[in-house]
Amino acid sequence: MNVLWIHRLTCCGNTHSFLNYEHLDNLFKKVKLLHHPSLSLDDEREVVEKVISGKLDLDVLIVEGAVFEDDLETKNLCERANVVIALGSCASYGNIPALANERVCGLQYRFKNRGGLLGADFLSSSGMPVINLSGCPAHPDWLSTILLSIYNGEKIDLDQWNRPKVFYSTLTHWGCTRNEYFEWKVEAERLGSKKGCLFYHFGCRGPLTYSSCNKILWNSVSSKTRVGTPCFGCTEFDFPRVGLFETKQFANIPAELPIGVSKRGYIMLSGMAKTFAPERLKVED
Ligand code: SF4
Missing domain, CATH: 3.40.50.700 (NADH:ubiquinone oxidoreductase-like, 20kDa subunit)
Structure with a gap:
């Protein structure tokens, strides 16, 4: 060929x-x-x-x-x-x-x-x-x-x-090692941190982006989110965007929610998740 x-x-x-x-x-x-x-x-x-x-x-x-x-x-x-x-x-x-x-x-x-x-x-x-x-x-x-x-x-x-x-039927979020932090709404303290999710403040587009970056790893070992860098959503038609390292918020709610999540559902669940997050997830690295 x-x-x-x-x-x-x-x-x-x-x-x-x-x-x-x-x-x-x-x-x-x-x-x-x-x-x-x-x-x-x-x-x-x-x-x-x-x-x-x-x-x-x-x-x-x-x-x-x-x-x-x-x-x-x-x-x-x-x-x-x-x-x-x-x-x-x-x-x-x-x-x-x-x-x-x-x-x-x-x-x-x-x-x-x-x-x-x-x-x-x-x-x-x-x-x-x-x-x-x-x-x-x-x-x-x-x-x-x-x-x-x-x-x-x-x-x-x-x-x-x-x-x-x-390669593009699942979200970048799938397979991310930070999913548990996402579920309990525990955000990373800083970029590059080994712990915490990057969705709530650092602009991670993983729940809004279709790619297999966390299933087929880069150089077979890593991905952006694994090293503490947010997914920039680079596989989507609207890339690039401004403010790659920040999550736009209105009244403490991300302007863009994960695909399939309603605003009402997000508000109901996120408050509870944050309140009851396991202590072990809150440990600083
Ligand atoms: S860092 Fe991004 S991809 Fe990983 S769990 Fe958080 S939102 Fe999902």
Whole structure:
């Protein structure tokens, strides 16, 4: 299976992330990288021209970075690829470059609006819309697993934001080691603390964000919340936001509650939880 990886408006964070994949040698036994802007020495133009002219069939196109809405070359490449992957939140939804320039977008979205460079109805020749592997960056296992699924001809189910359900159907909150603190409303005393939840004051988006960051760990050992940094919600279409380290509150109630929790339910339960929190959870670290 051949793969062409292109860079557009990007910090290359997804490339850095991908290079942490532990089984690159095995992956490259199945995947032939036609060109990668940071890893290949040969001329990208030659490969791009061959693909666009139809001289070379392209199995998978990976786009890293946001795009200008009139980027004809990227559009032509997407139309020639069997499967198109938008790698990272910039390629998926526009992210920081789109905030800075209204002519910039993701491949098939601009933030929550479907459309982007390719249009809402775009399907690649395999019949799939763009597969969005959002994240700032995306985890290397997410990309390698999707590449292997394509290689094996497996069906890839997508959610409403075109993200593979296998990685984006549960909240970042799932698997977080701080869940007990969350339930008893015991907040961390400071960033980097080993104890306490980061939702109530430090802006953690774990209960509002779909990702598998606490199930498929980073470098196989850790995650943001495990080291005492809040989840920034970087896999969602509305990333980035201002005030990443603070929880906006009105009358002591977070402005945004965990998905599925009503304001009434939150008020009833949180007061009790805080009052009856076990002493062992209140110990400072
Ligand atoms: S730190 Fe974030 S992800 Fe972890 S339990 Fe608290 S709210 Fe959930």
